Amino acid sequence: MARGAAVSLAVARIGAALLAVACAVPATLAYAQSSTTRVIPLDQLKSGLAYTGEDVRALQADDFANPGMLWVERGEKIWNTPAGADGKSCASCHGDAKSSMKGVAARYPAIDAKSKQLLNIEARINASRSGDQKAPAFAPESEDMLAITAYVNMQSRGVPVGVSIDGAAREHFERGRAFYYTRRGQMNMSCATCHEQNFGKRLFAETISQGQPNDFPIYRLEWQTMGSLHRRLRACLYGVRAELLPVGSPELLDVELFLAWRAQGLKGEAPAVRR
Amino acid sequence: MAPRPFSRLHRTACARPAFARLLATLALAALPAHADLLPAQISADSVPRPLTATPGDAAHGRALLLARENANCILCHAIPEARFSGNLAPPLDGVGARLSAAQLRLRVADNRQVHPSTIMPSYFRSEGLTGVAAQYRGKTVLTAQEVEDVVAYLQTLK
Numbered sequence: 001m002a003r004g005a006a007v008s009l010a011v012a013r014i015g016a017a018l019l020a021v022a023c024a025v026p027a028t029l030a031y032a033q034s035s036t037t038r039v040i041p042l043d044q045l046k047s048g049l050a051y052t053g054e055d056v057r058a059l060q061a062d063d064f065a066n067p068g069m070l071w072v073e074r075g076e077k078i079w080n081t082p083a084g085a086d087g088k089s090c091a092s093c094h095g096d097a098k099s100s101m102k103g104v105a106a107r108y109p110a111i112d113a114k115s116k117q118l119l120n121i122e123a124r125i126n127a128s129r130s131g132d133q134k135a136p137a138f139a140p141e142s143e144d145m146l147a148i149t150a151y152v153n154m155q156s157r158g159v160p161v162g163v164s165i166d167g168a169a170r171e172h173f174e175r176g177r178a179f180y181y182t183r184r185g186q187m188n189m190s191c192a193t194c195h196e197q198n199f200g201k202r203l204f205a206e207t208i209s210q211g212q213p214n215d216f217p218i219y220r221l222e223w224q225t226m227g228s229l230h231r232r233l234r235a236c237l238y239g240v241r242a243e244l245l246p247v248g249s250p251e252l253l254d255v256e257l258f259l260a261w262r263a264q265g266l267k268g269e270a271p272a273v274r275r
Numbered sequence: 276m277a278p279r280p281f282s283r284l285h286r287t288a289c290a291r292p293a294f295a296r297l298l299a300t301l302a303l304a305a306l307p308a309h310a311d312l313l314p315a316q317i318s319a320d321s322v323p324r325p326l327t328a329t330p331g332d333a334a335h336g337r338a339l340l341l342a343r344e345n346a347n348c349i350l351c352h353a354i355p356e357a358r359f360s361g362n363l364a365p366p367l368d369g370v371g372a373r374l375s376a377a378q379l380r381l382r383v384a385d386n387r388q389v390h391p392s393t394i395m396p397s398y399f400r401s402e403g404l405t406g407v408a409a410q411y412r413g414k415t416v417l418t419a420q421e422v423e424d425v426v427a428y429l430q431t432l433k
Contacts, residue, residue, distance in 0.1 A: 184406035187396040
């Protein structure tokens with residue numbers, strides 16, 4: 001009797017445990033499937049360059065013709081110029097960018113060990129600038145900011161994009177992903193509407209790419225200047241008549257992390273040229 | 276001839292034009308700027324009654340389809356006379372033969388009601404949208420009269 005009761009209690013316990021597992025497992029599976037399933041498989045990723053014209057490709061390929069190289073040159077000067085209270089340059093701490101900055105941009109956005117914040121490369125540069133160099137931060141989208149990021153990002157040419165979405169980065173990734181798939185604006189389109197469902201097709205005269213972030217900043221002929229990824233995202237938001245989020249805003253940072261995760265393995269190509 | 280936003284008042288009063296105009300003026304003052312289709316206007320996959328008392332102007336409708344602002348239909352659709360267009364959507368030649376004015380009206384005004392997951396924007400809908408820029412919030416892309424103009428043009432594509 002007593003034994004039977006114990007057994008049935010045990011069975012009930014196992015049953016409850018199974019029930020709990022049964023409830024938890026589908027939830028976790030659904031979560032895993034919905035949040036890290038890749039809509040574009042890794043072996044089908046293509047950088048934006050693949051969707052531009054031959055003229056643009058030629059311009060980007062030639063470092064003497066690529067207008068983005070003017071920003072790279074300016075960035076190299078900034079790298080080597082002492083600034084701030086202690087008169088230090090980027091080079092004072094990091095030496096030759098060609099080795100010290102190789103592959104760095106490919107890991108961003110990333111959680112900063114000190115501040116525990118998600119930083120993209122622009123924000124990381126500014127953290128060094130005001131924290132270590134004690135010089136005024138570069139203004140978002142300023143010529144100097146575009147120049148230094150062009151210089152730093154160029155050192156990751158050929159390095160595959162690979163960001164972490166573990167730990168504290170995870171919630172940013174989830175928010176970025178949710179943003180990416182939410183239809184917004186008066187035109188009611190999501191990023192995925194164009195860049196996952198319709199890449200390769202034409203929106204009037206423009207061929208839609210997969211919307212990859214691996215080659216920013218870009219020199220855009222339409223802008224006649226250099227622009228950051230966030231500037232490009234604002235152009236997409238403007239197109240669908242959605243609220244324009246500021247360059248460097250938390251929402252755009254989260255999307256940037258999602259885009260970088262989505263671009264895993266694509267090689268760095270900065271500075272890029274676009275129509 | 277200023278395009279008037281559609282309103283419930285306006286529609287029920289359409290039978291008596293002078294009175295309708297008076298009521299429409301009152302409605303303009305009294306109602307918010309948005310003007311979406313009411314469920315009662317939709318029948319199966321169509322909106323049988325015109326949204327305004329003024330018949331659509333096909334020439335103006337054509338200009339709207341080609342305009343780089345607002346409607347900008349050729350962003351996605353090819354139309355016979357446009358030298359250039361996008362190809363995200365099926366070409367519109369022959370659409371006036373395939374679909375009636377009533378069917379075209381619902382597709383232009385709110386294609387979601389025909390194809391719930393369509394990528395085509397709803398041109399006469401201001402609600403059920405997320406993150407709309409302040410200057411467009413509560414407004415439709417096209418006015419009721421512009422929808423009629425576009426429908427009139429589409430009917431010529433036979």
